[in-house]
Amino acid sequence: MGIPTPGTYSMPVTRSASWTIRDRVLVFGQTPLIMGILNVTPDSFSDGGNFYTVQSAVDRARRLEDDGADILDIGGESTRPYSQPVSASEELERIEPVLERLQGHVSIPISIDTTKASVARAAIGLGASIINDVSGLEADEQMLTVAMESLAGVCAMHRRGTPQTMQDDPSYENCAVDILRYLMDRDMQLRHAGLAPERICLDPGIGFGKLHEHNLALVRSVGLFHQLGRPLLVGHSRKGFIGKLLGSKDLGRDYGTLGVSFALHLQGVQILRVHDVAGHAQAFRLLAAC
Numbered sequence: 001m002g003i004p005t006p007g008t009y010s011m012p013v014t015r016s017a018s019w020t021i022r023d024r025v026l027v028f029g030q031t032p033l034i035m036g037i038l039n040v041t042p043d044s045f046s047d048g049g050n051f052y053t054v055q056s057a058v059d060r061a062r063r064l065e066d067d068g069a070d071i072l073d074i075g076g077e078s079t080r081p082y083s084q085p086v087s088a089s090e091e092l093e094r095i096e097p098v099l100e101r102l103q104g105h106v107s108i109p110i111s112i113d114t115t116k117a118s119v120a121r122a123a124i125g126l127g128a129s130i131i132n133d134v135s136g137l138e139a140d141e142q143m144l145t146v147a148m149e150s151l152a153g154v155c156a157m158h159r160r161g162t163p164q165t166m167q168d169d170p171s172y173e174n175c176a177v178d179i180l181r182y183l184m185d186r187d188m189q190l191r192h193a194g195l196a197p198e199r200i201c202l203d204p205g206i207g208f209g210k211l212h213e214h215n216l217a218l219v220r221s222v223g224l225f226h227q228l229g230r231p232l233l234v235g236h237s238r239k240g241f242i243g244k245l246l247g248s249k250d251l252g253r254d255y256g257t258l259g260v261s262f263a264l265h266l267q268g269v270q271i272l273r274v275h276d277v278a279g280h281a282q283a284f285r286l287l288a289a290c
Contacts (some may be wrong), residue, residue: 010077014036014272015226015263015270016028016074016087016226016230016231016232018129018198018231019153019198019199019201019231019270019271020122020153020196020198020199021109021129021152021199022109022128022129022130022150022151022152022153022248023109023129024109024129025070026070026109026141026153028231029103030271030288031265031284031285031287031288032261032265032270032271032272032284033070033071033270033271033272033275034068034070034071034271034272034274034280034281034284035069035070035071035072035073035111035233035235035272035273035274036064036067036069036071036072036275036277037073037075037235037237037273037274037275038057038060038061038064038072038073038074038075038098038275039042040057040074040075040076040095040098040179041076041078041094041148041254042169042181049217054097054098054101055221057074057098058098058101058102059209061074061102061106061158061253062105062106063100064123064168065106065107065108067109067277067278067281068277068278068280068282068285069277069281070108070109070282071108071109071110071130071271072106072108072110072111072113072257073108073110073111073112073130073132073273074095074098074099074112074113074123074128075095075109075112075113075114075132076090076092076093076094076095076112076113076114077091077114077115078120078255079113079134079208080241087097088116088119088160091114091116091119092118092119092122095112095119095123096122096123096126098129099126099127100121100126102127103126103127109128109129109130110123110128110129110130111130111131111153111155112124112128112130112131112132113131113132114131114133115133115135115139115140115144116139116140116144117136117140117141117142117146118142119144119147120133120143120146120147120150120152121146121150124146124150124152128152129152130151130153130154130155131143131146131150131153131154131155132155132157133154133155133156133157133234134157134159134203134205134208135157135159136156136157136158136159136182136185136186137154137156137186137190144190144194144195145210146177146192147252148193148194148195149236152199152200153199153200153201154190154195154199154201155201155203155233156186156190156200156201156202156204157202157204157208157209157218157233158179158182158183158186158203158204159202159205159208160208160209160210161170163253169278170209170211170214172214174216175195175213175214175217175218175290176204176218176220176221176224177212177220177224178225179204179218180204180225180227180228183202183204183225183228184228186202187200187202187228187230197229197230198272199234200230201228201230201231201232201233201271202217202225202227202228202231202232202233203232203233203235204218204222204232204234206219206234206235206236206241207219207235207236207239207240207241211246212230212240212241212244215236215239215241216241216245219236219260219263219264220263222264222267222269223236223267223268226268231270231271232268232269232270232271233269233270233271233272233273233274234264234269234271234273235272235273235274236257236260236261236264236272236273237253237257237272237273237276238251238254238257238275239273240255241256241259243256244264253255254275254279257275257276258279258280258283259272261274261280261283262283265284265287268290282283
């Protein structure tokens with residue numbers, strides 16, 4: 001497969017139209033699906049501690065669905081730069097009570113944001129149908145087995161290093177092309193290991209081992225990644241490059257996030273992972289009507 005350089009991409013006539021997850025097929029429409037973020041952590045970069053109790057997390061999950069989320073992404077370990085890792089047992093203590101309470105109370109699919117196979121297995125047993133792994137299923141050698149045995153949908157993301165090292169002077173020859181090559185190779189490895197291609201989604205990993213200029217390059221060139229033939233998921237919400245562009249750390253980043261979301265939509269990105277679900281749902285509803 002030839003790799004065009006950024007700036008030469010134009011929207012293909014066709015792109016990935018659906019994603020098969022454990023219990024259903026997600027069909028993409030005119031506007032992106034919205035993945036609502038629920039961090040059950042004390043230290044996530046934007047909302048750490050806000051939904052750390054079981055009741056507050058359950059209430060938030062229901063609110064995200066009511067606000068228009070198409071997918072609920074639950075995580076029990078922060079992956080922000082320089083965050084400290086937690087054990088699988090601690091991660092499970094955070095998410096299991098929430099998942100137990102949500103059974104039968106939300107109708108949208110649940111994604112588990114984890115790099116640990118034991119956590120993914122437990123979450124799937126409690127109703128999750130997607131594994132969202134920021135390590136590209138490389139951190140835990142058992143994760144691929146869990147994904148194949150459970151028939152879960154999988155999102156494999158690019159990152160360089162770990163949260164403790166990924167922002168230590170990351171460099172690329174050409175950011176978009178380098179990451180495209182990585183995801184191409186990783187997709188091939190997952191398929192050759194036995195993971196069904198229709199269950200794979202790919203994420204270029206904005207903010208994970210990238211400087212501000214790298215993140216902007218990925219936003220500008222994200223259309224390149226459609227040639228991989230997989231749905232694209234992008235998690236850009238409230239990240240540092242948005243604050244840098246706005247010019248003040250004191251400004252909220254939701255409006256800036258929405259601007260980036262429209263840029264991603266114009267390049268055909270199928271899934272947007274965001275904090276402000278209500279704002280995105282309303283904006284895209286109006287866009288579709290106009």
